[in-house]
Amino acid sequence: MPTDYSRPLLLAGTAGGSEPDSLRARIEASQVHISVDPTVPGSGTCLRVLVADLRRLPVQLSLDPGRGSKRLGDDLVDQVLRIAAGIDPQRSIRVGGAPPDAVHVQVGVDHAAADLTGVPDGHGTRIRRPGYPFPRLEHAGSGLGAVLTAAMLTGEIFKMVTALRPGTYRHIDTLNFCPVALFSSHHRAPEHLHVERLALVGAGAIGTAVALILSVLEATGDLTVIDRQIFESPNVITYSLGTDEDAGARLPKVDIVGTALQRMNIRRVHGTVDDFISHIDAGTMPLPHTVLGAVDNIAARHDLQRIYADLVLDGGTGGRAGTTVSLHEALPTGPCMRCYFPTNNATVTAEQRLHQATGLPLARIAQGDQALTEDDLRGLPRQGRRLLEQHLGKPVCGLGRVMNLTTVNGDNSYQPSAAFVAQQAASLMVGALIARAHNEDSNVRMRQIEYDTLYGPQLDMIDDRRPRSDCYCQTSQDVIRAVRNERLGAVEAYRL
Ligand SMILES: [Zn+2]
CATH class of the missing domain: 3.40.50.720 (NAD(P)-binding Rossmann-like Domain)
Structure with missing residues (x-):
C-alpha cells in the first residue's frame, strides 16, 4: 500500500x-x-x-x-x-x-x-x-x-x-x-527523568510523540498507557512511532508505545478511560499521580478529569488547520479540565463537525433533507468546496457520515495532522512534567499555553488559569475528595 x-x-x-x-x-x-x-x-x-x-x-x-x-x-x-x-x-x-x-x-x-x-x-x-x-x-x-x-x-x-x-x-x-523553563532563565533541570504512577491517555499522534520523547530521554519508572485502538496505515505519517510493517501487523497502539519504552515498567490498558478507572477502583492498578492527556476531543478531556489524579497535563493540537498546539494543566481542586472546556461545548455534533470541515453554514445544515446545490457551494472556503463538490444533489443530513466526518471509536478520522505539530504539543507536556517533577511542593503556577506552530512559540502564549466558580470542581469538592480518598486508599492496598 x-x-x-x-x-x-x-x-x-x-x-x-x-x-x-x-x-x-x-x-x-x-x-x-x-x-x-x-x-x-x-x-x-x-x-x-x-x-x-x-x-x-x-x-x-x-x-x-x-x-x-x-x-x-x-x-x-x-x-x-x-x-x-x-x-x-x-x-x-x-x-x-x-x-x-x-x-x-x-x-x-x-x-x-x-x-x-x-x-x-x-x-x-x-x-x-x-x-x-x-x-x-x-x-x-x-x-x-x-x-x-x-x-x-x-x-x-x-x-x-x-x-x-x-x-x-x-x-x-x-x-x-525551553519547554521546561519556558522563556525564563531557570536553574538547570536535571537531565534524568524518573516517574512514578504516570499515566498516558491516548497513544495517537500526541501520545506517540510523548512516548518518543520519554524514550530518547531514557526516562525510567512506571507508566500506564491507555488506548483502545489499532495502529493503521494512515497513522505511519502522522504518528511519531510505528512503521509501515507495524501497520500491516495491526498492533494495538498501546503496544507501539510499550515497545518504545524499554526502560520503563509499562502497564497497558487496551481499552477506555472507564476501563482504566475500573482497574483503579478494583485495586488492580494504582491511581496515577500525573495523567498525560493526549486526546482529541472535549468529551475525552472530561474523561481524563474523572480519573481524579493529582495533576493532569493535557496536550492538544487544533485550530483551523490543525497547526495550533496547547497545554492545559489541571488539578482536581481546579482549574480542572471542565474549567478549561465547559460542559455546554462538550459534544461536537455531526452538524458542527460538517460546519467546521467545510464552512457550510449551520443554518443550511439544519435544512438537512434539502439536496446540496451549486448555490450552497458559492462563497465557501476552497477546502470546503473541494470536499462538497462531489456530493452535489445529495441531502445535506447524511453528508457527515458519507464524508467520514463522524467519529469512529472517539477518533475524528478526518483531521489535518502532522507529526512535527504533535511533537511540539508533546514537548510542552513533557517540559511541564520535568518542571513539576523537580518543584514538587512549591507553588508552581498552573500553565495554560497555546501557540500556532506556523508562528512558533511567543512570549504572550502563556496564561495563568484559575478555577471557574460555577464549575463542578468548585461546587462538588466533597464528592471529589471522597472519590480521591477512596482511590488513594486503593493505591496503599496496591502497594501492600
Ligand atoms: Zn473545574
Whole structure:
C-alpha cells in the first residue's frame, strides 16, 4: 500500500488555501538537504527524528555524510536510512552532496552553508537563519531538546516547501525556547527523568510523540498507557512511532508505545478511560499521580478529569488547520479540565463537525433533507468546496457520515495532522512534567499555553488559569475528595 500523505497535505492545504494537487506536486518537487555536526551533544537523536519528520512529507531528501572528524558513523547513517524506509519504503534518501536547488537544513551551530540551522541546548532548542549567530550553548542537548529541535526545524521547512499565504505564518529567524523553563532563565533541570504512577491517555499522534520523547530521554519508572485502538496505515505519517510493517501487523497502539519504552515498567490498558478507572477502583492498578492527556476531543478531556489524579497535563493540537498546539494543566481542586472546556461545548455534533470541515453554514445544515446545490457551494472556503463538490444533489443530513466526518471509536478520522505539530504539543507536556517533577511542593503556577506552530512559540502564549466558580470542581469538592480518598486508599492496598 503506498504511503498515505493525505493528512499533512490536508494540513498544508488548509493552512495555505492551495489546491491539493498543485500543492502535492510542489512539495514532491522540493529538495531538502540535511547535514549534521556529529560532535554536538544530542545531534544524533535530533538527526534521527528530523529525518523521520521530513520523511513524513513527500519531499526529496538527501543526507550529507560529512567528512574528516565530522563524518557520520556508518551505524548512524544506516539507522537513519532504516528509519526513513520504515515510514515510506518507496522514497529513498540519497546520501551525498547537496543538490543545487535544495533547501539546506543543518543540525549544529555552524550555519555558514545552511538556510536553516538548529541545535538542542539542554531540554530546549536554538534555531537560527543565516545572519543570526548562535550564542555559546549552555548545556548538553537532552532527548527532549533534540525532539523539539527536529520538530521546529521541520516546521520551518514545511513553511518553505508549502505555498502559504503571506500573513498566515512567520519565518523564525532566531528562537531560544525551553519547554521546561519556558522563556525564563531557570536553574538547570536535571537531565534524568524518573516517574512514578504516570499515566498516558491516548497513544495517537500526541501520545506517540510523548512516548518518543520519554524514550530518547531514557526516562525510567512506571507508566500506564491507555488506548483502545489499532495502529493503521494512515497513522505511519502522522504518528511519531510505528512503521509501515507495524501497520500491516495491526498492533494495538498501546503496544507501539510499550515497545518504545524499554526502560520503563509499562502497564497497558487496551481499552477506555472507564476501563482504566475500573482497574483503579478494583485495586488492580494504582491511581496515577500525573495523567498525560493526549486526546482529541472535549468529551475525552472530561474523561481524563474523572480519573481524579493529582495533576493532569493535557496536550492538544487544533485550530483551523490543525497547526495550533496547547497545554492545559489541571488539578482536581481546579482549574480542572471542565474549567478549561465547559460542559455546554462538550459534544461536537455531526452538524458542527460538517460546519467546521467545510464552512457550510449551520443554518443550511439544519435544512438537512434539502439536496446540496451549486448555490450552497458559492462563497465557501476552497477546502470546503473541494470536499462538497462531489456530493452535489445529495441531502445535506447524511453528508457527515458519507464524508467520514463522524467519529469512529472517539477518533475524528478526518483531521489535518502532522507529526512535527504533535511533537511540539508533546514537548510542552513533557517540559511541564520535568518542571513539576523537580518543584514538587512549591507553588508552581498552573500553565495554560497555546501557540500556532506556523508562528512558533511567543512570549504572550502563556496564561495563568484559575478555577471557574460555577464549575463542578468548585461546587462538588466533597464528592471529589471522597472519590480521591477512596482511590488513594486503593493505591496503599496496591502497594501492600
Ligand atoms: Zn473545574
